[in-house]
Amino acid sequence: MLVIKTSKKRACMASRLLGLVTSLVAAALLFYPVLVTADSLDEGVQEDSFLLEIAAALAAYDIDVTSNLNSRDVVRQRIQRPRLGRFPDLPIDSLASSVEIVSWESGYRESELGAVAILIDGLAAESSVAFIDRWLQSSAKQRLLVTFYADDFSVAEKLAEVAADYGHGIEFVFGDYPATAAAELYATAAQRLAIDSRAARKYRTEVTEFEYLGERVRRKSNSLFVDDGNAGDSSLARREPSVFLKETLGDEFNQSTIEAIIVPGGVALGEIARLDIVPTEFIFENGELLLIDEKAMVWKLPEIAMADAKALFDFVARSEAINSDAIVDIDAEGKVRISSALRDTEVGFAIMHADTQPFEFVPNLPVTKSVIIDNGVNWKQVGNGGRLQFAVDYEVRFLSADNMRIAQTRAALAYEYDSSSKTSSYSDSWGRYASRLDENLDYSGLGKSMSEVATYAGWVGLFRRLHEDQLNFLRGRYEFMKIDKSGQKTPSRY
Secondary structure (H helix, E strand, O other): OOOOOOOHHHHHHHHHHHHHHHHHHHHHHHHHHHHHHHHHHOHHHHHOHHHHHHHHHHHOOOOEEEOOOOOHHHHHOOOOOOEEEOOOOOOOOOOOOHHHHHHHHHHHHOOOEEEEEEEOOOOOOOOHHHHHHHHHOOOOOOEEEEEEEHHHHHHHHHHHHHHHHOOOEEEEEOOOOOHHHHHHHHHOOOEEEEEEOHHHHHOOOOOHHHHOOOOOOOOOOOOOOOOOOOOOHHHHHOOOOOOOOHHHHOOOOOOOOOEHHHOOOEEEOOOOOEEOOOEEEEEEEOOEEEEEEOOOOEEEOOOOOHHHHHHHHHHHHHHHHHOOOEEEEEOOOOEEEEOOOOOOEHHHHHHHHHHOOHHHHOOOOOOOEEEEEEEEEEEEEEOOOOEEEEEEEEEEEEEEEOOOOEEEEEEEEEEEEEOOOOEEEEEEEEOOOHHHOOOOOOHHHHHHHOHHHHHHHHHHHHHHHHHHOOOEOOOOHHHHHOOOOEOOOOOOEO
């Protein structure tokens, strides 16, 4: 038997060494979940400055973090602890839609959910009003909102404490916190995260952040949807008029490249407006839409019913999502297909009616379809009163297929609409059948019948410009997105 003798000093040193090792092991076990969270749940956390910053502190409270709650590797793991994370289909600056805002606010009013609003690198606010005011003036990288299910209240509390400890501005949104203020934060949050838990997954709701929980991205994709990065874009398009961009119809000098069998008739608006000013902000205030330019000058816009403006705003959002300019198409049997953003609205009904008018004025051409498209939208200053008006160039076209079944414009009538006078002026015609146009054709009457479409084209062009330039639209956004746009019911046949 081998006996090893040690001195008391060596034994004491060994004991201290053992204690040190034990402490290190305990510390390692304490922080081991953090390393697992960052490396195993989602390597993307290493690239996410906010999540990486708070990961260690949250792990001490048994809360995991991930930059992709829908990652296949993350979802396939059985959920043991609450998770804070992002969604790949809610990238930065994907502001909530009207439907999302309504669903979220409804859940909040029922005390079923809450949120932690985090103003990155912000200071503690003296009041909720002061916090929201600073929130609306902050960049997209600073406005982060975490939605949580009511049963995860304690988890949200820990998150709020940790984020505050790291110097971020915090607004804890739950219980007695005013519902309209809560919904305004949600409507303007540029980064939308959620707390994932077993309880949250069982919560039955139409709130996007909860519907996405537990869902994994499609194979070879980083999205829950067929078209990577855009929720619906195939699924949404199936419920819309035939998807197409008006440029593919060609013009006087370039032939169309769309097969006639899929060419929609109807109305298609897709121009991006030109502006005389350089806008920096778009706001909705006291029931009025306004533009702010680089010199902080406030510009008033032409009068329009806010329900109509909201419908056109929604159409642009849908159009950008599915990459289509089509608004309405009425087939040979009178069946109506209209953008869902304009269905059952006054705007939709007016455009649908306008789509029936071209053949009322031009009845004898051997063509099969008509289509109304915009060619140019220009917003310009009027006088020195800080008001803008617009002009729209548009065409009423008549199409049929050639022997290769490619749609061709046989005749096109060009007009210019002026929003100041609210009149359309005929300017030109072109196409192989232009010479066949009736000498007594009521050009003025046709233009007048298109005036509402031309007005809407002006606003669509402006909203497309705002979208293209990613113009700040936070002040009044919540109130604008809640506007009821409903109007005349769209018939299934006309």
